[in-house]
Amino acid sequence: MTRALTLAALMASCTLSTASGAQVARTGFDTAQVRTFTVAALLRSARTEVEISRLATSNPTVAAMVDRLVSRLDRPAVSALPLQVVAEAQQRTGANRQAGFGRIARWQRKPEVPGLGDGDAAALDTLTRLMPAELRTALEGTRAVSDDSVDRILAPLDALNFARRNISIGQSLEKLNRFERKYGPDAPQLNGVEVGLNYVAQWIPLFLPNSEGWPSRFEIVGAYVPAYLTMVDSKARAVTVAEVGLRSYIWRAGWGGKEGGVLRPGYLSFGVAVAGAQDGAFVSPLQGESRIGAFLGWGEAKVAFLGGDRKRVLVTRQFQAIPWVF
Amino acid sequence: MTFELQKDIKWPAKRAVLLVHGIGNAAPGDYTLLLAEVKKMLGDEAEKTAIYQLWYDQVNDWFAAKTQLGSLINKAKEAISGKVGDPELGPTVAESIGDVLWPVLSVDARSAAREAYLAQVKQMVQDGVASGVPARRQKLSIICHSLGCFHTYEALHHMAKFPSHSLQPATHEVVWDNVIFMASPVQMIRTVADLMGPLVPNKRWLYAVQGDKLSIPSETTVTGTVVPSVRNWVSITGDLDPVGGHVFKKLIPWAYMKVDGQVSIVDDQHALNISTKAELVQRLKASARERERPDIGPSSPHCWDDYVKRNVVKLHDWCSA
Numbered sequence: 326m327t328r329a330l331t332l333a334a335l336m337a338s339c340t341l342s343t344a345s346g347a348q349v350a351r352t353g354f355d356t357a358q359v360r361t362f363t364v365a366a367l368l369r370s371a372r373t374e375v376e377i378s379r380l381a382t383s384n385p386t387v388a389a390m391v392d393r394l395v396s397r398l399d400r401p402a403v404s405a406l407p408l409q410v411v412a413e414a415q416q417r418t419g420a421n422r423q424a425g426f427g428r429i430a431r432w433q434r435k436p437e438v439p440g441l442g443d444g445d446a447a448a449l450d451t452l453t454r455l456m457p458a459e460l461r462t463a464l465e466g467t468r469a470v471s472d473d474s475v476d477r478i479l480a481p482l483d484a485l486n487f488a489r490r491n492i493s494i495g496q497s498l499e500k501l502n503r504f505e506r507k508y509g510p511d512a513p514q515l516n517g518v519e520v521g522l523n524y525v526a527q528w529i530p531l532f533l534p535n536s537e538g539w540p541s542r543f544e545i546v547g548a549y550v551p552a553y554l555t556m557v558d559s560k561a562r563a564v565t566v567a568e569v570g571l572r573s574y575i576w577r578a579g580w581g582g583k584e585g586g587v588l589r590p591g592y593l594s595f596g597v598a599v600a601g602a603q604d605g606a607f608v609s610p611l612q613g614e615s616r617i618g619a620f621l622g623w624g625e626a627k628v629a630f631l632g633g634d635r636k637r638v639l640v641t642r643q644f645q646a647i648p649w650v651f
Numbered sequence: 652m653t654f655e656l657q658k659d660i661k662w663p664a665k666r667a668v669l670l671v672h673g674i675g676n677a678a679p680g681d682y683t684l685l686l687a688e689v690k691k692m693l694g695d696e697a698e699k700t701a702i703y704q705l706w707y708d709q710v711n712d713w714f715a716a717k718t719q720l721g722s723l724i725n726k727a728k729e730a731i732s733g734k735v736g737d738p739e740l741g742p743t744v745a746e747s748i749g750d751v752l753w754p755v756l757s758v759d760a761r762s763a764a765r766e767a768y769l770a771q772v773k774q775m776v777q778d779g780v781a782s783g784v785p786a787r788r789q790k791l792s793i794i795c796h797s798l799g800c801f802h803t804y805e806a807l808h809h810m811a812k813f814p815s816h817s818l819q820p821a822t823h824e825v826v827w828d829n830v831i832f833m834a835s836p837v838q839m840i841r842t843v844a845d846l847m848g849p850l851v852p853n854k855r856w857l858y859a860v861q862g863d864k865l866s867i868p869s870e871t872t873v874t875g876t877v878v879p880s881v882r883n884w885v886s887i888t889g890d891l892d893p894v895g896g897h898v899f900k901k902l903i904p905w906a907y908m909k910v911d912g913q914v915s916i917v918d919d920q921h922a923l924n925i926s927t928k929a930e931l932v933q934r935l936k937a938s939a940r941e942r943e944r945p946d947i948g949p950s951s952p953h954c955w956d957d958y959v960k961r962n963v964v965k966l967h968d969w970c971s972a
Contacts, residue, residue: 496815497816498767536856
């Protein structure tokens, strides 16, 4: 009887108190709770799990670990933080939850969430991993606790995971958005040489998606362009240029495709431009004493500058006249 | 953004099934026959099950258009198809080889398809939570076919490894009741990728080639307990289906997916779409009744619908448990 009353009181304390104060207890999970729960509710959940499952007796090591973590986090600066804010801060990166040196350095300079230092973030992370695994197992081992009760006790954790998953869905869609910018219908097509070069580039980290699956913004440009245009003595003249460089995709919203138009393209390109000694279409860039310069592309529009005796300023547009060739 | 998730489905109960298609150009609206078979298989439980379908072919299409390799691959497919000689089997084998190329040889294609998969799974779990079913109470199943098995294998391992997707079995309590692989080419891809050796880029994140053998993904908790992502890992293939590791009723060890803890089923398949005398009589009667030619012909050993039909009882038991 005493235990049942304790259970009821603990459950009430962990589900009713939120950032906005008292809240009507609900059966099951309510997505509206995502924005109202605070870290304090999460800490109460953990304490409730430990109390009800009598973990101190059955598994004192884990109970002590939880106690240590809760004690560390149970300060006004941390416990008052809304779970939504915690979810928005990416506490963990990469595989095996190892944060990179750069990230740790940033944490030390300026915490990602005011009040939540790197140690606190790690403590919260460990606690939220213990709660659904070791603590829940212990809780469910207690016959007095029904599934509904477990769900009510863990509602703050569900709220945190719901918020995290929502953010993660947004990130996945943004990654797909970027892949589409790089490979979709509005992206420039690669010629045969570029397909080969970019295949080989997959062994260079700069050109690979990172471990979280964000695509690299770069790809290699290696093209034979016979249709650059220049003006000599007020007459238009074709110039053939070999381009070697990089294309860099612009991920910003509103750029690229029809929405971005000419002014806000989806990519820019730059690199070395090489032309033969003579102007003209379909001239070998290695003919005679080659002229070397640079090219810069702003979306489809490209300009190039050639040095040497016959300096030239050239313009053209990104296109492929013959698929796979140029 | 042209990639769209199937979302905001109100779950009627605690169950959801994700159907992951295999090879070919599939788009929303396709696989209606399969969907009908799955609903038939679920019976009364169909009304209590949220059914999701994953479409990822547009991702493959982006890569084909960008590299202009689409026509080259189509030519290769035609050549392979002609070599095999079988009107049903040839195109199947050729399609498999063509579609497998992207995820194996292009890291970006692999990552993009995996991301599309993960996004749909997250949305599915999220819909369940929004319907009042916390992740720990969700009864989740995947039924995948052919190349969809490869993407499933990769996505399951990735979601178990990376906390950023909030889909880990211990930390986020997302555990699959059933993952049912039908005609899985995962072992074949592992073998081919091994043979190709250094030509396969970024093998580090190609889970099908990791470790000594294929495995069920899991998460290790803070105290060292290993929690598997999948409770019931099933492989169903046919003894005439080369994509599933069989040729002419013979198992090919290097192509047949075998995972410790797996429930393995190998369907007895027939070259014709009739396997018993009773079936033959039934079709002849139907032909006479409808005054149409009898429906007798070759059967595709790789057909997804047929896999569901042949295993309807077991599938029902698993997906409604």
